[in-house]
Amino acid sequence: MLRILLLSLLSLSFVPTSIAQDEQAALSIDESNFRCLSEMSRVRGFFVDNLMDDLDGTLAVANSDVGGVYPPGSVVQLVPTEVMVKHPKGFNAATRDWEFFELSVDESGSNIDKRGFVDVVNKFGGNCFACHVQAKPEWDMICEQDHGCDPIQLTRPAISAIQKTDPRCSDNPELEVEEKEALAALLKALAGPVSAE
Ligand code: HEC
Numbered sequence: 794m795l796r797i798l799l800l801s802l803l804s805l806s807f808v809p810t811s812i813a814q815d816e817q818a819a820l821s822i823d824e825s826n827f828r829c830l831s832e833m834s835r836v837r838g839f840f841v842d843n844l845m846d847d848l849d850g851t852l853a854v855a856n857s858d859v860g861g862v863y864p865p866g867s868v869v870q871l872v873p874t875e876v877m878v879k880h881p882k883g884f885n886a887a888t889r890d891w892e893f894f895e896l897s898v899d900e901s902g903s904n905i906d907k908r909g910f911v912d913v914v915n916k917f918g919g920n921c922f923a924c925h926v927q928a929k930p931e932w933d934m935i936c937e938q939d940h941g942c943d944p945i946q947l948t949r950p951a952i953s954a955i956q957k958t959d960p961r962c963s964d965n966p967e968l969e970v971e972e973k974e975a976l977a978a979l980l981k982a983l984a985g986p987v988s989a990e
Contacts, residue, residue, distance in 0.1 A: 813934035829962035860931030893921035950975035
């Protein structure tokens with residue numbers, strides 16, 4: 794009897810520890826993990842995936858009205874070149890286990906230009922973490938339009954035009970007139986400072 798009690802106590806104390814250790818191993822992520830936005834699952838204005846076969850878990854949090862913690866393996870994107878990927882629990886407490894990526898993309902796929910945790914900066918000089926950490930805690934650093942982050946300088950038509958022109962996708966739809974205009978205005982604004990030099 795005592796033996797059985799001891800054994801069950803041992804298993805109780807060992808099992809959770811070994812799970813916790815496994816959970817802290819980093820996901821190995823390379824450019825092959827990223828794909829055409831429209832092949833991912835759309836949630837409102839953004840796209841999600843899961844690298845650990847738990848798309849249902851990712852979708853449950855993304856679709857929740859009250860927020861939640863995204864499961865390990867979650868991939869989240871608004872535009873083709875900026876990605877957040879969730880590592881296993883306990884991997885990086887500051888970023889709540891999110892790793893930030895800045896990609897460049899073309900017809901042949903994705904290339905990782907920058908990756909990391911608190912120090913990744915986007916093309917416009919904005920620090921991903923510093924902005925996304927402003928989201929209220931229940932949203933797990935996901936900003937959308939009303940979770941408390943500073944806004945980005947892109948209109949809805951511009952965002953949807955950027956999403957629909959992901960060069961990695963083979964079946965991009967036609968742009969609506971207002972999306973075409975937004976994209977043209979954006980390209981002009983981006984070209985401005987360069988041509989002025
Ligand atoms: C100035 C603040 C700011 C910076 C800097 C910033 N973001 Fe965001 N990000 C936002 C906002 C606001 C949204 C939601 C935009 C919308 O839906 O209209 C967003 C959307 C996203 C989304 C879709 C999910 C969500 O949070 O709504 C991802 C993924 C993302 N950003 C990744 C990044 C990465 C990676 C970087 C750095 C390379 C970055 N962001 C830099 C503010 C920022």
